[in-house]
Amino acid sequence: MSHPKNQPGAPEQHDSLSEQPAAGARSRVERLTADLERHNYLYHTLDAPEISDDLYDALFHELQTLERLYPRLRSGYSPTLRVGGGLLDGLTKKNHSRRMYGLENVFSGAELRNFLARMRRVLPEAPLLFWCDPKLDGLALEIIYENGVLTEALTRGDGASGEMVTDAVRTIQTVPLRLAGAGPFPELLEVRGEVIIFKKDFAALNERQEALGRKQFANPRNAAAGAVRQLNIAVAESRPLRFLAYSLGSVIWSPAPASGRQHDVMERLATWGFLTPPEGKLCAGVGEVETYADFVRERRPQFTMEIDGIVIKQDSLEAQEALGFTARAPRFAVAYKFPASQVETLLRRIDVQTGRTGVLTPVAVLEPVSVGGVMVSRATLHNEDEICRRDVREGDTVIVQRAGDVIPEVVGPVPGKRRAGSRAYVFPHVCPACGETAHRETGEAAWRCGNLSCPAVRLLRVVHFVSKAGLDIQGIGQKRIGQFVGAGIVQSPADLFVLTVEALLHFERMGEILAKKIVSAFDEARLSATLPRLISALGIRHVGGQTARLLAGRYRTLDELGRADAETLQSLPDVGPEVAASIRNFFDSPTNRALLVRFRELGLWPQGATSASGENALRGKSVLFTGSLSLPRARALELAEAAGAVPASSMSKKLDYLVVGEKPGGKLAKADSLGVAVLDETAFMALLASAGL
Numbered sequence: 001m002s003h004p005k006n007q008p009g010a011p012e013q014h015d016s017l018s019e020q021p022a023a024g025a026r027s028r029v030e031r032l033t034a035d036l037e038r039h040n041y042l043y044h045t046l047d048a049p050e051i052s053d054d055l056y057d058a059l060f061h062e063l064q065t066l067e068r069l070y071p072r073l074r075s076g077y078s079p080t081l082r083v084g085g086g087l088l089d090g091l092t093k094k095n096h097s098r099r100m101y102g103l104e105n106v107f108s109g110a111e112l113r114n115f116l117a118r119m120r121r122v123l124p125e126a127p128l129l130f131w132c133d134p135k136l137d138g139l140a141l142e143i144i145y146e147n148g149v150l151t152e153a154l155t156r157g158d159g160a161s162g163e164m165v166t167d168a169v170r171t172i173q174t175v176p177l178r179l180a181g182a183g184p185f186p187e188l189l190e191v192r193g194e195v196i197i198f199k200k201d202f203a204a205l206n207e208r209q210e211a212l213g214r215k216q217f218a219n220p221r222n223a224a225a226g227a228v229r230q231l232n233i234a235v236a237e238s239r240p241l242r243f244l245a246y247s248l249g250s251v252i253w254s255p256a257p258a259s260g261r262q263h264d265v266m267e268r269l270a271t272w273g274f275l276t277p278p279e280g281k282l283c284a285g286v287g288e289v290e291t292y293a294d295f296v297r298e299r300r301p302q303f304t305m306e307i308d309g310i311v312i313k314q315d316s317l318e319a320q321e322a323l324g325f326t327a328r329a330p331r332f333a334v335a336y337k338f339p340a341s342q343v344e345t346l347l348r349r350i351d352v353q354t355g356r357t358g359v360l361t362p363v364a365v366l367e368p369v370s371v372g373g374v375m376v377s378r379a380t381l382h383n384e385d386e387i388c389r390r391d392v393r394e395g396d397t398v399i400v401q402r403a404g405d406v407i408p409e410v411v412g413p414v415p416g417k418r419r420a421g422s423r424a425y426v427f428p429h430v431c432p433a434c435g436e437t438a439h440r441e442t443g444e445a446a447w448r449c450g451n452l453s454c455p456a457v458r459l460l461r462v463v464h465f466v467s468k469a470g471l472d473i474q475g476i477g478q479k480r481i482g483q484f485v486g487a488g489i490v491q492s493p494a495d496l497f498v499l500t501v502e503a504l505l506h507f508e509r510m511g512e513i514l515a516k517k518i519v520s521a522f523d524e525a526r527l528s529a530t531l532p533r534l535i536s537a538l539g540i541r542h543v544g545g546q547t548a549r550l551l552a553g554r555y556r557t558l559d560e561l562g563r564a565d566a567e568t569l570q571s572l573p574d575v576g577p578e579v580a581a582s583i584r585n586f587f588d589s590p591t592n593r594a595l596l597v598r599f600r601e602l603g604l605w606p607q608g609a610t611s612a613s614g615e616n617a618l619r620g621k622s623v624l625f626t627g628s629l630s631l632p633r634a635r636a637l638e639l640a641e642a643a644g645a646v647p648a649s650s651m652s653k654k655l656d657y658l659v660v661g662e663k664p665g666g667k668l669a670k671a672d673s674l675g676v677a678v679l680d681e682t683a684f685m686a687l688l689a690s691a692g693l
């Protein structure tokens with residue numbers, strides 16, 4: 001794709017235009033903008049250019065010249081904004097106005113039928129009409145338009161908030177900078193979709209990397225995601241990115257033209273100038289959905305982009321609203337994933353690695369091979385039992401598969417291809433990092449290194465602490481932490497906050513600017529850490545982000561959490577005996593207690609949001625909705641979450657509140673029998689109001 005790149009070099013034209021009166025210039029700028037938009041769309045979105053690259057460049061250059069002469073004529077959607085030369089200091093985070101959910105996956109026709117049957121159970125009147133399209137494998141993005149003009153773009157991030165990547169997204173040629181057509185346009189329109197790289201563009205990109213002696217990209221998705229999230233906007237511009245739109249976030253449009261179906265949304269997106277997933281289809285009934293899945297699965301190699309399944313969406317937007325979301329995913333849509341692609345390759349050897357929790361994980365070191373378009377050279381072998389069960393041996397030809405987008409795994413040896421004289425693999429019972437004897441508890445599959453000062457465990461705990469799952473300290477990764485731990489200046493996460501510029505200057509290729517930046521990154525993280533992040537950063541087994549948020553909603557400080565006994569912990573939703581025991585174990589360890597003392601001394605001691613006077617009765621409480629409320633279910637959930645409540649996915653006696661609308665169904669009776677508190681809509685609204693919502 002070369003056409004509208006317009007770097008310097010295009011002939012300077014129309015010098016005399018500088019003498020034009022501003023009114024003439026204005027109409028010329030408008031004409032040029034509209035023409036360039038059209039040619040851009042024809043070239044990049046429809047793949048059907050009408051003019052030569054040279055002519056396009058000349059028009060583009062003329063517009064640039066006019067805008068330079070009359071800067072006030074440069075509109076917020078000018079095609080010249082696509083030329084990104086900027087450099088950002090960092091990516092700013094911003095909340096999505098509506099959460100960007102992931103999708104639940106199904107892998108077989110039976111699972112799909114189950115999902116759709118559940119949809120019908122939840123909402124019997126839901127029509128059996130589904131909009132289906134291929135599942136794209138890229139980076140999910142939300143692009144915001146105000147009165148038809150692009151104002152912001154955000155990555156999905158953790159679903160609640162994403163990173164602002166507006167400048168990079170403007171360089172993507174298939175993203176309209178203003179909506180096409182005559183309007184009227186919504187006051188606010190959030191378009192959601194995926195940034196991808198077409199297969200042929202990816203191959204060319206990697207060839208170019210190779211010619212330049214640079215590292216190849218593992219797959220189109222990494223190359224796309226990496227480019228959008230770069231601080232250097234020129235990187236996004238230099239990669240052949242495309243944006244394909246598949247759904248909407250918030251829309252403010254009054255009076256909204258009637259468009260109650262996903263199918264209409266897709267048509268509307270296309271008329272506004274968006275590229276949409278190819279081969280989308282409206283399917284009536286489960287049978288048609290399955291036929292469509294077969295069709296896409298068979299045609300998968302012919303698709304211009306990597307796809308890993310299909311997405312099935314309830315076509316009625318009203319039914320979508322009514323079905324709403326579970327804690328993780330919509331109830332109105334599902335991803336039907338295709339079976340992983342499998343290939344054969346040589347298993348060179350088996351390495352054993354010690355992880356953050358001391359678990360020894362066997363890793364297959366493979367002759368590099370492409371699996372479903374991704375180069376794979378290492379794959380997991382899970383644990384000792386799995387290796388035995390499959391009788392995988394070093395030197396075997398093995399089958400490797402990528403199940404969806406997860407880590408590749410070794411399925412097993414290829415029968416009949418084993419070399420003569422091969423020997424069964426013997427799993428080592430010592431830690432490869434510290435040499436200490438490992439142990440395996442009854443009922444557990446994993447061998448573990450129990451050495452509290454094992455260098456591998458120590459390193460990975462600190463790496464986890466700063467990672468996205470922990471305090472999310474930007475610019476500090478495993479490599480940097482490895483240097484600090486290797487030099488002995490960091491042994492626990494607390495040591496990070498006493499690092500000095502002088503101490504860092506001893507490291508190779510570390511100047512004063514970088515050293516200061518690192519020290520202030522730690523300081524900033526110390527001051528801005530929130531309780532949920534800190535709990536998650538501790539790396540307590542079985543306590544991920546979701547549980548950390550829940551705990552932070554219930555306990556005000558780490559001390560309070562550390563004092564909770566196992567029984568109290570188990571009264572929380574999603575906390576079973578195993579999680580409770582693991583939390584207790586953590587706080588009972590003298591080493592961990594000493595760590596917390598240091599955190600407090602260092603001023604790394606965030607307070608949870610639980611209000612001391614307890615006015616907000618929803619914070620940290622689990623809620624479930626049933627029956628129809630006067631507001632859409634999704635909105636009710638959003639409000640509950642904003643008050644700090646945790647949405648539950650099913651009834652249990654640990655549920656705090658069942659919020660009951662009209663025609664509640666069986667859940668109400670169940671709540672009574674389980675002794676769960678029931679709120680009607682008025683009572684729920686009152687609790688929201690007391691939380692300031």
Ligand code: IVH
Binds near residue numbers: 103133136193311
């Ligand atoms: S519709 C409420 N359609 O896959 C979510 N999503 O793995 C509605 N994705 O979060 C999304 N292709 O980012 C939809 N054709 C498609 C898609 C698609 C890829 C993404 C989406 C989703 C993720 C889940």
